[in-house]
Amino acid sequence: MKLGVFPPVFKGRLHDARTATSIGRWLGAAFALCFVTGLVSHFMQHPPDWLANSIPSRPSWGYRLTQGLHVASGIAAVPLLLAKLWAVYPRLFGWPPLRSVKHGLERLSVAVLVAGSVFELATGLLNTAQWYPWPFSFVPVHYAVAWLVVGALLLHVAVKAPEITAHWTRRSAGTQALPAQDGPDRRSFLAAVGAGVGAVTLTTVGQSFTPLKDVLLFAPRHPDEGPQGLPVNRTAAAAGADGITAEEYRLVVTGPQPYTLTLDELRALPQHEVELPIACVEGWSKSARWTGVRVVELLERAGAPAHARVRVESLESRGGYRVSELGQGHARDPLTLLALRVNGEELHPDHGYPARLIAPNRPGVLQTKWVGRLEVLV
Structure with a gap:
């Protein structure tokens, strides 16, 4: 110039x-x-x-x-x-x-x-x-x-x-x-x-x-870094969910036939293992082996109709995504679990202990952790 x-x-x-x-x-x-x-x-x-x-x-x-x-x-x-x-x-x-x-x-x-x-x-x-x-x-x-x-x-x-x-x-x-x-x-x-x-x-x-x-030199997340080899965006302490104990935990499932389960009762139900990724909106993702109860089996026990959606509520005390919804396709998919274990180990508190949602083809922010309630929406 x-x-x-x-x-x-x-x-x-x-x-x-x-x-x-x-x-x-x-x-x-x-x-x-x-x-x-x-x-x-x-x-x-x-x-x-x-x-x-x-x-x-x-x-x-x-x-x-x-x-x-x-x-x-x-x-x-x-x-x-x-x-x-x-x-x-x-x-x-x-x-x-x-x-x-x-x-x-x-x-x-x-x-x-x-x-x-x-x-x-x-x-x-x-x-x-x-x-x-x-x-x-x-x-x-x-x-x-x-x-x-x-x-x-x-x-x-x-x-x-x-x-x-x-x-x-x-x-x-x-x-x-x-x-x-x-x-x-x-x-x-x-x-x-x-x-x-x-x-x-x-x-x-x-x-x-x-x-x-x-x-991977410049990305803010490495897919192997975090508890149990998985990254974490928000810890249990940050979500106010670090005080949940096995003795006090209850899963409430509402619907035509509502019921409540303790953690031991959840563990006693048929367990299934799936391999699914956590894929976050920030751009990182990592696959893991998840073990838990199929959500569709929990819904059928509650008498949920086939077309029902499900509201999933977390026990966290603060956070913008403490509630998410599962559409019919996700709720009925056999890959959708209320997971209790990851990679053969009990969930770390930062990964949602005692129970978290894991579903296929779903944003990580909607894979609700510290799940305390499943509400059938008809």
Whole structure:
């Protein structure tokens, strides 16, 4: 950039439409994947009534895959967004600032798109570390801004469609107007951006894709670290559930034929073992062997009808997710357990002792710990 001149004159190469379009394709793909998987996560965590009984329980690893992709694509979008902003920032100094209504719409869409994108990626990264240095609730605001970003992105693409089309491929008409000598530098720049994306993905995705856990350098969670080899987001002490004893524990099951069970009575019921992952919204996941009583057998004993949903209540004294609901599919799935043991050991208090819910294809935040009540909803 040439200083002392207004508007500034940029002398750097590669701040052109071809470079911006090339990076934009990758960034658009990352945003699309992140948005779609984010919608999946949101509706699985907060399903409307019309959807609650339709959320599938299979494949059992479904949420692990979608949430892993959500966090991985969001992290990959960070270097892509930085590269995209580097390619286009000289246009911020274009003069005059508003040349037409179309130009004004373009600038408005870009302002909203950039601000919203930076907000989404920054707050999403901080969420993976469970650090919330802001006064608002993360989930609803993150969800609302995601729609704002998508709307701004669609408007931006519509306004820039002719330019995007002209520079979409090497043989596009617009490419002929660009200096031929920029080709090698552009390819080197794009290769460097691709290497950066690969590096941040490779060194963080192991928190969900455990074959790569040995190169997990920058993710805030390691899938092997925690009591009984499983990570923990919230301890029993933090939830106010660290004083539960076997002698005092009671499981209350309501329904047409309500009943109550002690921990010894739960242990005496037929026990089943399943292998299921804990898959958390922060992006980490880990499979384990869980042993316990099938929820469907507890419901049948209570006389619950086949279409019933179940409200699961925790004994924790504080926490935003002390109550969750199981739709019909999850409640009747034989893989859904009220687990008493993990990996052959009695549950650690931080993993929900004396009993916790474990169900297939379900967000970890809804795998309720310290379960004290199952309420049949008809």
